[in-house]
Amino acid sequence: MTARPLWRGRTLAVLGIVLVAFSLRSAVASLSPVVDHIARDFPMPAAVVGLIGTAPPVCFALFGLLTPLVERRLGLERVTVIALAAVTIGLVARGLALNAPTLLLATALVFAGVGMANILMPPLVKKYFPDRLGLMMTLYTTVMAFSTFLPPLVAVPVADAAGWRTSLAMWAVFGLAGTIPWLVMLARARGTADTAASAAEEADEPDDEPAGRDAFEEAAAISTGPIVVRPSSSRAFGRLARIPLAWVLAVVFGTSASMAYTAFAWLPTILTEQTGVSPQAAGLLLSLFAFTGLPASLVVPVLIVRFRATSVLYAIGAASAAVGLLGLLLVPDPALSWLWVLLYGLAGLLFPLALVLISIRAREPETAVALSGFVQSVGYVMAAVFPFLLGVVHTATSGWQVPLIILLAALIASIPAGVYAGRHLTVEAAWERRNGRLW
Structure with missing residues (x-):
């Protein structure tokens, strides 16, 4: 397969993957450093702290099973938006938590979104960058590694200066930003699909293809150049x-x-x-x-x-x-x-x-x-x-x-x-x- 320039026709995909990768680890690593700060406002029982510690792999395993089923119906890009939305809402809710149970529920929502995105990242890289797998996986895993050790370095200083709620909620900015490239790509694909449908009607040609996932992927293949795929079996x-x-x-x-x-x-x-x-x-x-x-x-x-x-x-x-x-x-x-x-x-x-x-x-x-x-x-x-x-x-x-x-x-x-x-x-x-x- 002939490699082509990374950014040519795929700028939004690069930005989307980088922002998703950053959100995956920063959402997980930003809580434990400020647990002591949270405990000053309301009790944090050891059982709750223990559940928060074991929740990531449990949620990741559960949503590893569920995500492929959802992806078959909605497609990679739509499920990516859903996952990032869950992370964003969960991070904001975590910053607004009133007690230990609400903090635990908000954290579970964060980990549910991260668990979905974990599954989607390798297929997204393979779909949009089949000619640049090594480079994109390097970029993706490096961003994840960076976002693992960054939150512990800044979480406590921010909590000291602006409070633990700000320290927890500020990471939602990256989750929200990560949805933008995928939403733009979905909107472009929808517009391309509508244009193709209108042209088919004017030409009096039958259009048997649904304007759903297949139409999105055909449009994406034109605008961004990934290989065309069908829903996973x-x-x-x-x-x-x-x-x-x-x-x-x-x-x-x-x-x-x-x-x-x-x-x-x-x-x-x-x-x-x-x-x-x-x-x-x-x-x-x-x-x-x-x-x-x-x-x-x-x-x-x-x-x-x-x-x-x-x-x-x-x-x-x-x-x-x-x-x-x-x-x-x-x-x-x-x-x-x-x-x-x-x-x-x-x-x-x-x-x-x-x-x-x-x-x-x-x-x-x-x-x-x-x-x-x-x-x-x-x-x-x-x-x-x-x-x-x-x-x-x-x-x-x-x-x-x-x-x-x-x-x-x-x-x-x-x-x-x-x-x-x-x-x-x-x-x-x-x-x-x-x-x-x-x-």
Whole structure:
């Protein structure tokens, strides 16, 4: 496929994808830094704080299942607008919360929108930029990494200066801005469809095509140049459960998500109790863990798309993280904590790797929607269970040695899946090889 300039006819798509990517992580990362500020205005029971902590992967898994069904009826662009609207309304409502239950409900709405958008991003990139997958996935994952560590840096200063409500609600600006490119594209497509229908009527020609999703995609193909797709088949989602490659990708994504959510939930506590660093130092080390994902997002997509380096990158990320966990387990020296966290943070290689694989292991964008939903649903179930499981084990054993061994074993056990995922094969081709008929 011949690559064409990124911005030619696709400026709105670039802006839309960047703004969606920024909203995904900033919406999630902006709450926990100001929980203490919120608690000064109304009680924040530990149960509510715990539910807010586990809500992201649970919502992401649930809406990973539901989003492909909605997308089949409405199309990628319309569902993207709905997802961003949910994020925007939820963020504003979070800033207006009157008590802990209303804060929890508003947060659930935010995570519902983020869960939908998570599923849509790889198919959107594949649809509008089939000739620039590496570049766009680099841009997308880098923006997500940047928006992960930015909110913790500014949330508390803004809360101190203008109050926690402003600190929470201000991120809604990005969600609202993200809807604009997609709304403009929908309006243009509608106008093109109406013009085509009028021309057909004047020519006395039958027009059997509905002026819905198909008309939008034909118009988008003219104005922005993506490949034309049809609504994703409901059979595709069910077939994925019978394809080993889909489960391998789910394990890759689930390992990445489990390492990240375990770190966000427990790493500061592990560091203070296992290595003896101060709570302040543990917070800074968690930021170091999050920051490690930024350079990974810059290089991983290009290395995978251009050089097919999936297996090597996965092995490097998993092995480095395993060494970091071994260091925390065997040499819990406060002076070396930064090194162990840095190595563990190289598990951040796995997240952009998993997202790129969702795009390139599907032949058509409609299959990418189903694959994205399947992989992320299974993966976020793992991410929801893992931190909870480690907390239970920690309580039962009164230490972090066994939980660290479990994390280490999970990383090592996932390496064969990372190697298998490096095979140059799409889920459609895998189905056709196994079943002897076309996808």
